Amino acid sequence: MAFIFQRSLGSFKVGRWQHVPLNLFPRNSRYSHTVDGHMKQSALYISPYDKKNSSVVNVDLNLKEIIENANNVATNIKLRQMNVNVYKLCADHKAYEEFEIALKTIEDQRKSVTAKVSELIAAKDNSKETIIKEMIEKGKLLRSEMNDLKKKMSELEETIMKRALIIPNLIHPSVPDNDKVLRSKNEDLCSQLEDNIKSHLNIGRRKGSIIYRPLSPTAFYLQGEAAALERSLTSLVSKHLRSKDYQLWHCPHFNKAFILEACGYDFADHKQVLLIDQEVIEDDQKVDTNLYLTGTSLPSFVAFFARTVVDQNSLPIKVYSVGEEYISNVDNKSFCADDLLSTRQITSVRLFSASANKEAAYDLYENHLSDLWEFYESLDLPVKLISRPPRKLRREESARVDIKLWMPSSKDYRTIATVSMLGDFVSRRLMNKYQAGQTNAYLHMTHSCAMNVTRLVAALTEYGALEKKVCVKGITNFVRRLVYSIFITNK
Amino acid sequence: MPLRLSRLMLFMKQLRQWNGLRKYYTINSSFEKGHTHVKLVTDYERLMEDEMKRLSPLQPDYDWDYLLNRDNRDQIYFNIQNRKGKGDIDLLLKLDKTLKSGTDDLDDFLHYDEEKENIKERLWAVADSIPNKTHPSVPIGDENKAVCLRTFGEKKKFGFQPKTVVELGERMNLLRTRNLTPSSCSRAYYFMGDLALLEEAIVNYSLDILLKHGFSYVTVPNLVHPNFIRGCGFQTDSERTQIYKLNKTYGDICLAGTSEIPLASLFNNSMLHIEELPRKLATVSRCYRAEVSDVERERGIYRVHQFTKVEMFSLTAQETGEESSEMLESLSNIQAEIFKGVGLHFKVLDMPTLELGLPAYRKFDVEAWMPSKEFYGEVSSASNCTDFQSRRLNIKYWNPNLEQKFVHSLNGTACALPRMIMAIMENYQNEDGTVTIPQVLRQYMDNKKLLERPKKPLRYRWQRTLH
Incomplete structure (x- = not known):
């Protein structure tokens, strides 16, 4: 009770x-x-x-x-x-x-x-x-x-x-004590890749496809192949998610402080969220003060459900959104990012699911994992599925699995997607409920960053430059296919 | 001794300027050696030498010969009067006169140097607020004086009372606009399911047309320094600005209200070759605007704080003087192709002087028929800014005679999504509340023909009380 x-x-x-x-x-x-x-x-x-x-x-x-x-x-x-x-x-x-x-x-x-x-x-x-x-x-x-x-x-x-x-979410029994690799693909390829691989930034600068301008810290432009690749990737993942019964949503990019707090953000910490310094006045009333810019993110989904009761027949909810995401934890003084892995603005694809109870939520969590793994497996790149230990979890997460991709130039695995189980942590804070008979109960949520598109563009730019090795030719062809199939994948 | 000190200061200043010029000529000479433009401007290590310096106010290269020529005073004065009355040519001329008058009094020399700097600063500020010249064909007056250049299609007749986009969307459970202010922001909205797909379809359809017309697709940053916004002719520090700013903790950063700003800024301090012109770029970006409106017909999704937009941007030469005018016609024709393709009734208007922003030389608006509230709503526009922006952002080109000239810049909206969706949904609505998807968009939506209530709609209700 x-x-x-x-x-x-x-x-x-x-x-x-x-x-x-x-x-x-x-x-x-x-x-x-x-x-x-x-x-x-x-x-x-x-x-x-x-x-x-x-x-x-x-x-x-x-x-x-x-x-x-x-x-x-x-x-x-x-x-x-x-x-x-x-x-x-x-x-x-x-x-x-x-x-x-x-x-x-x-x-x-x-x-x-x-x-x-x-x-x-x-x-x-x-x-x-x-x-x-x-x-x-x-x-x-x-x-x-x-x-x-x-x-x-x-x-x-x-x-x-x-x-x-500030008490965190309960840890799910499936969470290991240390990082645990659940699945991996093409791990043996990592050691076979060339040694002197240039970073995506070098490749992009040479081709003129990645351009930095001092518009704001880490501001960058993608043009040519890189821009086409970004668009193709979002189309491709979008198509894959729709085939798995996820619905596309277009969400607002601004959120209020209480939504962020409910999602585990420390809204008072400027390194966690971007605060807008602007008031919007309508009909002589201040309607918007203390707005936060998050972009496509968990808060943009849950803001929809704040103080709402969903009909039980509408469950489970399976939605995704594609768009810009803004990262606040970026050095303000650095006007050129070292790479596309640490920029303030990225393009990302986010998944959100809500269900009636713990069991259904776990099923959705498993669905998110399998749906995303299926996609990344099809890329035929070295990828890993890693279950994170409690010390790596965010406050709102009861379990999280990261999908990591091998970056040829830095020679390490970098997170490209994450799947988080949230339980009723957020919904209890935001009155996100569903109607169960005569009473209302809290929704159980699962949230994923299905793709950090900017990072994947960076990785594929590096893989695309590997032409000498036979073992990665398939990858190169894949990248080429992606680049030249721009806008066709969506038709 | 004081005179010597003053001369030393002047020499130091000249030296600093000379250093700046040396860098500038380094760029030019390497260009002559055959390096490409892209390589030149992506030489970020060189640009990284002094990051903050680059963010110091840009040094615009105003057309002083024209502005300070007293023979042009009346022409400039009447142009200002016709265009919202902002800018003061008389003050500019007065400041110029003061600056040129100088002083013969040796005692005042030191003070004069300081004062001269202040006058110079004021002179530049006044020059900055003087609007661009106006095309001779542009009608003078307010929006009622707009000249209709072309009309396409006809007003659709309905055998029933047409519904608004919000009524249609909410009945189909594809749109939510209510009760979002407390959690998100005022005028927030969610496109759900097939409506979000329609949005994506319109983006892809527009981009396909732009790529067919030789535009290159670019992704742009949405966070920009105010200098670049000012460089494009927009104000960032007025009392009720339309531009959102991030908190000062993150530095001086604004949210771009239109992708024209980052697209123009991409060429900041660039030297192009005439063979590279015209450049045509297209982008899809999220635009953030703090603008509000009390007008009833602009409620719903007509005027919102954030929306997706497909933007066209072009740079042309100015050898014949007609290149940018031809490009404006071309942008307008592309817009017409996009709107004609989806079967809307719309008109192309040559906008009068009071409707032109500071940078525009000429502007064409596209207004589409919105049947529910029975009005023509602005769905798109294209502007020729001639050298207004390039003078502020220092974008030049070499012509075949190896002369440096400022490029002409143009921008146009291929489609602003919420308004495009509003026009399509209201014009293609059926009596049963469904919406027929225009033929050209179906291929981008898995050949769906109808927007209708989903078989398993998301039913929800807002909790009015907290218990």
Whole structure:
């Protein structure tokens, strides 16, 4: 049974959010996200005493279960090598429960005093006037005590919520202790490739297909073969995904802070997300403040489902999106990227699935894996499917598998796709529900970066330059076929 | 002694300028030795020497001979008056006069040098705000004075009340526009399933036409420094700008509102050869605009903060003086081919002076018929910017006589997706709420003929309360 702080959220009025956008922070300031094991600022949980801001969603963290299974949660946190103390949360919660009991006691006392006063007044006995006055004073004292207690409870509640919000998702039993290669293809090719392979940047610059300009940090243009390759790859993967019953979606690229927080981003950390310095004013109302630019990403999907109830018959949901993605963790001072593997703007293909329960979610996770592996296997390149250990997982992930591709010039495997199991971590924070009979239950989500197209273009540019080796001729032909089949694959 | 110091400072300044010129001639001489343009401009190691310097305000090469010639004052003045009245030619001439007047007073020499710099700066700022010349055929006045050059197709007649694109899309569960402001942004929208496929089909259809006409496909960055936006003639620092900016923590970065900016910036500080002209580039990019509108008919997906656009961009020579005008006609014809292909009723308008932006010499708009709200909506436009942008971005070419000239730049929208989708869906709607897919787009959509409600639609409802 979910444990929700109903009282603290009871003050919201329907429709109030429409004209009161989140405006948590002053402009141009930096924030440390965690302090003493809990969040300093949260866009998901806003105190009822905060007069300026209001919450858009009702967060349900299933606290009761977390507290009942504190040892498991602590092990989970330890495995992830995170600095979160779940036992502090338990202690705070216990203190909160004690406050609740105390509050009830005082409230009962106050009620009995009120009843007695009413009784005495009704009796119209002038001799008991002093007693009535004393009783009224006692009532006032009790009311004051109650108010003090409520304030303390509210502060404690905020601490509990902010502590609970950084507790990571539960680790799925399938997650190994260390990196585990689940599948691999053409691994033997890696050692046979030429030694002096030039990087894609050298090849691209020579051909004029990769161009850097100081428009912004790491800004680049693709033209000629590289541009054609990018377009062909997105068409190809798009066609493959449609054959697997995924639906194409065109999603917005801007998101609000609470969506990012629900997806495990630290929105206050400018290295994790790009903040827009712009307000949009419509009808004299500020409709958009504190916008974040994410591009095609998990938040752009889940923003659709925030505060919505999906019909059970519509499940499972299987969608994908193609477009620009913006990476914030890029050196602002470096105007030319070392390669296409670390640029601020990339083209990516993202998959998103939602289902009714854990079992169905696991099936979807397996589907994502098999659908993507099938695609990458068909490329006939050296690829690996690696299950990541707990310490490599993001906060919102309960399991993740990376698909890595061998880069001939750097001679290492680089991540080209990822598949993440999210469970109900995000949906509990964003009220993403589905209707199950008379009640609503939370959606279970799976999310994948199906293809980092820019990285794949970089890799294929390098493979395309390998002409001498017989063993990779097939790959070269594949690249050629891709380049010259531009726009035909989609017909 | 002070005079000597001042002369020393002047010499230092000249030396710095000379250093700049030396670099410049290095580029030219290597060009003469037969290096290709691409190799020249991708020599990023050389360009990396001083990254920040390159991001310092570009030094535009305004047409001073024309601007500061007093015989042209009236022509420039009336051009400014006809075009939104921005820019002040009299102030420019006054500043020029002050600058040239100089001083004979030795005591004032030092102060004068400093003052001269300030006047120079003001002179450049005023020159920057003076609009491009206007083509003699352009009608004078506001949008009502637009001249219809061509009309294609006819208004479609319906035996029922046509629905809006939002009504059609939402009934088919292919479009969502409601309740997205709290989680995404105002005017956010989702295209789902076949509607997103239609969008992709339009992109591919447009690109196929552009490639057929000799355009090269390029991918572009969407994050750009404000200098490049200003170099294209757009303002970034006005009070209510249309341009989104990233927080200062990331440096000075804006989101491109149109891919014309990164496409023009690709040639920044370039020296082309006449044989390389005309250059024709096409791109597909996401455009971000902070613009808002209270006009009722612009609600829905007509005016949005982010949309996909297929853009055409071209550079031409200016040997005969007609190259860019011919290219503008060519871009306009390509636009007509795209819209005619999908069977829309539209007109091509020669836009009047008040509708021209700062850089445009002439602009053709395409307005398509939107049956539900019964109006012609702008779905595309093409502009000839002559040398306005190339003077600011320093894009030149060598002509056969080995003279350096500024190229002429042109841009045109092949298709702006939300408006194109709006026009197609409203014009091709059927009484039962389905939409017939135009013949030319079917090959890109697995030969689908109809946009209809999916067999398993995504049903959802917004939770009004928080409990």
